[in-house]
Amino acid sequence: MSFQQGLSGLSAASKSLDAIGNNVANANTAGFKASQAQFADVYASSLTGAGTSQVGIGVKVAGVAQQFTQGNITGSNNPLDVAINGGGFFRMSDQGTITYARNGQFQLDKDGFIVNASGSHLTGYVANSLGVLSTGAPTDLNINTADLPPSESSKVTALLNLDSRKAAIDQAVNPFDVNDPATYxxxxxxxxxxxxxxxxxxxxxxxxxxxxxxxxxxxxATWEVYASVDGTLLPAPASGNIGSITFASDGSIDNAATTLPFANIQLPVATGAQTPIGGAAGISLDFAGTTQFGSSFSVNSLGQDGYASGRLSGFNIDNDGIITGRYTNGMSSTLGQVVLANFTNPNGLQPLGNNVWASSASSGAELVGGPGTGSLGSLQSSAVEDSNVDLTAELVNMITAQRFYQANAQTIKTQDQVMQTLVNLR
Structure with missing residues (x-):
């Protein structure tokens, strides 16, 4: 009798509708991956082997496979929202229990950890105070909100043009005076x-x-260079004279007659800091590239390598997962790196709900690395990966599953009529 086939068909159609309904229900769930019910035919076993005329006894659900295809990426206003463009999963830690997610909707908790809606911590590589990543075992990422320590200046670079049309000053008559503009x-x-x-x-x-x-x-022609710090002329020798620059007839520095950079410039300070600035080595002042042309004095570039302390004003996550902090002193520093994990068989992952999966024997061991390496995708900050559910396709599949259910119900009805005919035989 074919009741068994019809009943198995009804059960399979019901499972298919369950999968379709779950997909539709999660069409707006960030990072959700659609599921597909997969079926297999069923045959009765025989001691003498299967014959060529053997009829199957129905259908069964072989498995429910998730489709790990890329979802659309939508921008957001949260800088901690991160979307994966390509393969891989975010690696989450819940008090040491590791799970994996495609939903990159994160925020900071009160302790500075990057967490998802369930409170699990995002993991990655942490950086030390110098911004150097420790690329050993991934650990919970924590945003260090401490002030960025200052850096003492050690070098000043200047690129100038000195006006060759200027008349020389006789320093025997008009010696340099920091308070007299006529002497320089x-x-x-x-x-x-x-x-x-x-x-x-x-x-x-x-x-x-x-x-x-x-x-x-x-x-x-030669130009004498004098210097002062905080309005006070530098101490001896030469009453603030730190060197001279000699120019050739083409306006470039004559390197044979000029020694650059000016080294061991002593800048004494009275702030309780190390004095002079730079310690015993002082700081250096480099005028490489400076010219003497027949045009007005100009400062083309002027810079130095020190900075004050700064407070964290914000941070961003790059495509390679590097978390870069921005500070109020205009500097930036690496705070950490988000890592991704991938698997040889992602379909072997065990879904746990709350947008996370757990590894299993079927999925294989995790393969951890930085975004954009190996089979791992890149990251996009201020963005979220949408569900990969195609609502149009799911509605069509729902109609198909409904017809499938009706057809199997009809086989049971027909078999019932056949059986009723046999019972009514005299």
């Missing part, structure tokens, strides 16, 4: 920082002197 041609300043992050103004002055005695034709 031009000046510029830059902020430098001591070991406590305090800012100090380093001012440099440029005085064109007469052509060198060994150059009566005037094919070379």
């Amino acid at each position: 041609h031009n000046a510029t300043s830059v902020s430098v920082f001591d070991s406590l992050g305090n800012s100090h103004v380093l001012q440099t002055f440029f005085v064109k002197t007469a052509p060198l005695p060994a150059d009566p034709a005037g094919t070379q």
Whole structure:
């Protein structure tokens, strides 16, 4: 009798409708992956083997497979929302229990950990105080909100043009005086920082002197460079003179007559920080590339390598998972890196609900790495991966499953009529 086939068909159609209904219900669940009921035919076993005319006894559900295809990526206003574009899963930790997710809707908890809606911690590589990642075993990511320590200045670089048309100043008659603009041609300043992050103004002055005695034709010219810190002329030797720059007739620095950078410049401070700035080695001042052309004095670039302390003002997550902190002093520092995990057989993962899966013997061991490496996709911050459910396709599948259910019900009805005919035989 074919009641068994019809009943198994009804059961299979019901399971298919269950899977379709679950897909439709989660069409707006971020990171959700659609499921598909897969079926297999059933044959009775025989001691003498299966014959060529053997009829099957119905259908069974062989499995419910999730479809790990890419979902659409939608932008969001939360910088901690992260979408995976490609393969891999976020690696989550709930008090040491590791789970995996595609839903990248995260926020910070009160302790600075990056967590999902269930409170599980996002894992990755942490960075030390110097921004160097520890790429050993992944651990819970924590955003360090401590102030960025200051960095003491050690080098100043300047790229200038000194006006060759300026008349030389006879320093025997008009010696340099920091308070008398008539004793120098031009000046510029830059902020430098001591070991406590305090800012100090380093001012440099440029005085064109007469052509060198060994150059009566005037094919070379030299500029004396003086310096002060916080308005006070640098101490001896030479009452603030830190060096000289000699130019050739083409306006470039004559490297044979000029030694750059000016080294061991002592900048004393009285703030309780290390004095002089830079310690016994002082700081260096490099004018490489400076020119002397027949045009106005100009400062083309001026910089130094120190900075004050800064507070964390925000952070962002790059495509490679690097978490970069932005500080109020204009600096940035690496705070950590998000890692992804992948599996040889993602369909072997065990769904646990709450948008997470657990590894199993069927999935294989996790393969952990940085985003964009191996089979792992890249990340997109301020974005969320939508469900990969195609509602149009699911509605069509629902109609098909309904017809499948009706057809199997009809086979039971027909078999009932046949049986009724046999019972009524005289």
